[in-house]
Amino acid sequence: MTADRRARRRQETLEEILDLAEAVMTEEGVNGLSLAEVARRLGVQPPSLYKYFPSLMSVYDALFLRGQHEHLRVVRDAMGGAEPGLAAIQAGLDAGGRWCLENRALAQLLFWRPVPSFEASPEALEPSVEMIALIRNALTEAVAAGELGPGGDSDEAIQLISILTSGTLTQAMANEPQLPWGKGRFSPLFPKLIALLPAAYPPTAPPTRRRARPKALEPTT
Amino acid sequence: MTADRRARRRQETLEEILDLAEAVMTEEGVNGLSLAEVARRLGVQPPSLYKYFPSLMSVYDALFLRGQHEHLRVVRDAMGGAEPGLAAIQAGLDAGGRWCLENRALAQLLFWRPVPSFEASPEALEPSVEMIALIRNALTEAVAAGELGPGGDSDEAIQLISILTSGTLTQAMANEPQLPWGKGRFSPLFPKLIALLPAAYPPTAPPTRRRARPKALEPTT
DNA sequence: GTCTATATTATGATAGAC
C-alpha cells in the first residue's frame, strides 16, 4: 500500500528534522534552536515544518523524548551484558556517559534543563523512572552479594550516583568540549568514583563469591 | 570634585546593568540574555547601554568576571574561617555551593558554559587559578595532617573534588530549581561526598592530632 | 549620556493558493 510508504516517509522526515535540530543545538547552544534554521538546513521553507511539529516547544519535547529513550536503551543494554551488581552499574553508566558525550546537545537538554520556558511532558519523563529502577535493582544485587552494606540500595545511594554521573559529564562537557568519553581529565575518573560506593555503604561481612571469574568482567570490550 | 561623583555614578550604573542582566538570565536562561530587555528594565532606550558596554558579549564577560570574583571571595573567606585541611575544603565548598544556588544564572555561566559563542577572556579565568591553588593548599595540609594519604593533593584529587561539586550543583539546579543550598535531595549529600576523599586516598598511618578541638569545627555557622 | 531614527536581520506562527 502507498499509505505505508507515505507514513514511512513522514517518519523519516520527522527524524531528519530532529537530527538537524540536534545539530543546530550543538552549534548555537540548546537555547539557540530555531525552526527557521532547521528549515534552512532541510531545504524547505519554515512554514512547512509546521506540518510535522505544531510549535518550537513540541520539537524540544520530541528531542527530549527521543533522548531519554536512546539514553535508557544504551544504559540498559550495557547493564544487561555485565555481571550483576556494581559491575553492571559501572558498565551501564560508562556506556551512558559515552552516549552523552556523543550526543552533547541532547545530554544538556536532558540533564541541565537550560531552557526555562520548556517543561518536559510527563510522557517524556517516563524513561527516567525505568532508569532509576534499573540502578536500584543493580544496587540491591550489590547489597545481596555483599559488595555494599546497609543503605546501599537506598534513595540516597541513587542520588549519590546521579551526582557522580552528572558531575563527571558536566565537567567533561564544559571544560573539554571536543574530547570523547574516556579521554581528558574527567571521564577517566568515573570508575574511581563508582569504586567509592563501598566506602559510603561499607559491607558488614566479607563479600560472597561472585558468580563468574573476575577475569571475565569485560569479555566483549 | 564632581568627577568623582560622575565616576561613582557610572560605576553604579554598570553594576545595575549587570544585576538586571542576571535577572534576565535567571528568567529566560543564560542564553536568553538580551540587551533590549535589560534596557527596558533599566528604563532607558537600548542604544544607551552601548555607552557602558560595547556589545552583548562584553556583558557576558563582565558577568563572568564578576561571578568568578564573588565566588572566589566567598570560598576563600569560608576556608579562612575553618580549621586547615579537609574541614577547610568542606567549609569553603559548602559556602561556594550556597553562593551558586543564590546566583544560579552566574553559576551556570561559570560552570556550564551554555553559550557556545561566548569565550571568557583570559583575565576572567584568572580567579579559577587561585581557586585551584586554594584547594590544593588545603589538600596538602590534609595530607600533612594524615587526613589523606599519597595522591591526596594531586591534580587528580582536585579534579575529583570538582566533579563532586559540579555534580551536586548540577543536580540541584536542574531538578530542584527553587530550593536553596542545604535543602532537597542533593546538596545535603555534599558533606558525605567530601567525606569519601579519605577512601580515595587512604592515609597510610593513623592521623596526627588536629590543632584544635573537633567541637570547634563550625563555630560561626 | 541620553534620545530618535534607522539599518539589518532574525524569529514563531498563520492564512490560503496550489
Next chain:
DNA sequence: GTCTATCATAATATAGAC
C-alpha cells in the same frame, strides 16, 4: 505537503541630534 505572503515581534548595532 509544499509554497508565497504576511503578521507581529524581536534582536544587535550604528549615526547623529541634543
